[in-house]
Amino acid sequence: MAVVGGGVIGLSAAWKAAGAGFTVTLFDPAVGSGSSWVAGGMLAPLSEGWPGEDEALAFGAASLSRWPGFAAELKAVSGTDVFVADQTLTVALDAADAADLRTIADWVNARGHDLRVLDRAGVREAEPSLGRAVRAGLLATAEPAVDNRALVDALRIACGAAGVEFRAERVESLADLPHDRIVLATGSWAAELWPDLPIRPVKGEILRLRRRPSAPPPPTRVIRARVHGRPVYLVPRGDGIVLGATQYEVGFDSAVTVAGVRDLITDAESVLPGIGEYEFAEAIAGYRPGSPDNLPLIGRLDERVIVAAGHGRNGILDTPVTADAVLALLTDTELPEAKAADPRRFSTVAPLHPGGVR
Ligand code: GLY
Numbered sequence: 001m002a003v004v005g006g007g008v009i010g011l012s013a014a015w016k017a018a019g020a021g022f023t024v025t026l027f028d029p030a031v032g033s034g035s036s037w038v039a040g041g042m043l044a045p046l047s048e049g050w051p052g053e054d055e056a057l058a059f060g061a062a063s064l065s066r067w068p069g070f071a072a073e074l075k076a077v078s079g080t081d082v083f084v085a086d087q088t089l090t091v092a093l094d095a096a097d098a099a100d101l102r103t104i105a106d107w108v109n110a111r112g113h114d115l116r117v118l119d120r121a122g123v124r125e126a127e128p129s130l131g132r133a134v135r136a137g138l139l140a141t142a143e144p145a146v147d148n149r150a151l152v153d154a155l156r157i158a159c160g161a162a163g164v165e166f167r168a169e170r171v172e173s174l175a176d177l178p179h180d181r182i183v184l185a186t187g188s189w190a191a192e193l194w195p196d197l198p199i200r201p202v203k204g205e206i207l208r209l210r211r212r213p214s215a216p217p218p219p220t221r222v223i224r225a226r227v228h229g230r231p232v233y234l235v236p237r238g239d240g241i242v243l244g245a246t247q248y249e250v251g252f253d254s255a256v257t258v259a260g261v262r263d264l265i266t267d268a269e270s271v272l273p274g275i276g277e278y279e280f281a282e283a284i285a286g287y288r289p290g291s292p293d294n295l296p297l298i299g300r301l302d303e304r305v306i307v308a309a310g311h312g313r314n315g316i317l318d319t320p321v322t323a324d325a326v327l328a329l330l331t332d333t334e335l336p337e338a339k340a341a342d343p344r345r346f347s348t349v350a351p352l353h354p355g356g357v358r
Pocket of ligand 1: 040041042204244245288312313314
């Protein structure tokens with residue numbers, strides 16, 4: 001079988017398939033160099049919950065619950081521990097945001113999860129380096145974060161150990177591939193190979209900041225906030241902080257803009273005043289593979305093609321459940337937790353047609 005696309009989705013599908021006995025060839029001219037390399041690595045379906053978004057919460061939670069086992073398996077084969085934080089703290093800087101945190105907590109907790117609302121003193125006790133403007137918080141004790149780049153490297157090692165063959169080639173058409181099964185995992189570019197797919201690039205800029213001796217230590221948790229209506233997050237790393245992320249609907253535009261960098265730093269400074277002491281190490285832009293309903297597309301497109309793309313803001317979070325869902329499809333079963341991701345929910349996606357080849 002072939003996997004087209006070597007981001008975390010394609011790599012994990014290839015790894016699981018090879019482990020299940022499939023002979024796997026993975027096609028990507030530059031494995032791991034796309035959105036998976038740019039990402040922040042948050043695993044935060046609960047903190048990102050909002051009333052009415054039940055399917056997104058259930059899908060994200062199904063993947064979150066798989067992360068400990070997935071990471072342990074990956075560590076056993078690659079030697080890499082990908083976790084960089086154990087918890088997520090979303091903070092509010094004004095009364096409206098504080099009210100939103102209570103709304104999220106009530107809604108998410110009513111669905112069997114655990115989010116805790118903290119007052120100002122509770123936030124300061126948890127993360128003393130945060131700014132005085134922070135007035136409330138939402139603590140998710142079950143939402144960790146991973147180092148996305150360590151994850152890419154570990155998956156690459158795991159694939160190698162499982163016998164996946166890497167072909168550094170760009171696939172121009174799925175019809176060129178002789179394989180009996182194909183997993184299409186090219187993220188924002190999926191519609192280039194299957195034009196009916198409603199997947200588009202959603203640009204994001206993200207910064208990597210390195211700690212200097214004079215700088216305050218990174219927070220111990222993932223810190224999320226909304227500043228001037230813009231979302232901002234700080235994800236700890238061994239050597240500093242990943243600071244993200246802007247969001248624009250501008251197609252494939254990989255430029256890092258002055259305004260994007262300015263906004264991220266200004267917003268982050270409201271949350272963590274000492275951030276100016278960090279070294280500016282990297283600014284990079286990537287593309288979230290957006291879908292119309294913010295859920296991915298995972299399912300069969302015809303007799304031989306399975307799509308696993310459109311993960312939007314949640315590609316790293318959704319990796320374990322997507323790998324399990326793809327493996328189920330490869331063995332002609334379905335993973336119940338992935339039902340909401342069935343691509344046939346979109347009328348533009350052609351229904352299955354026997355023997356169809358693109
Ligand atoms: N996963 C966070 C983002 O897309 O910015």
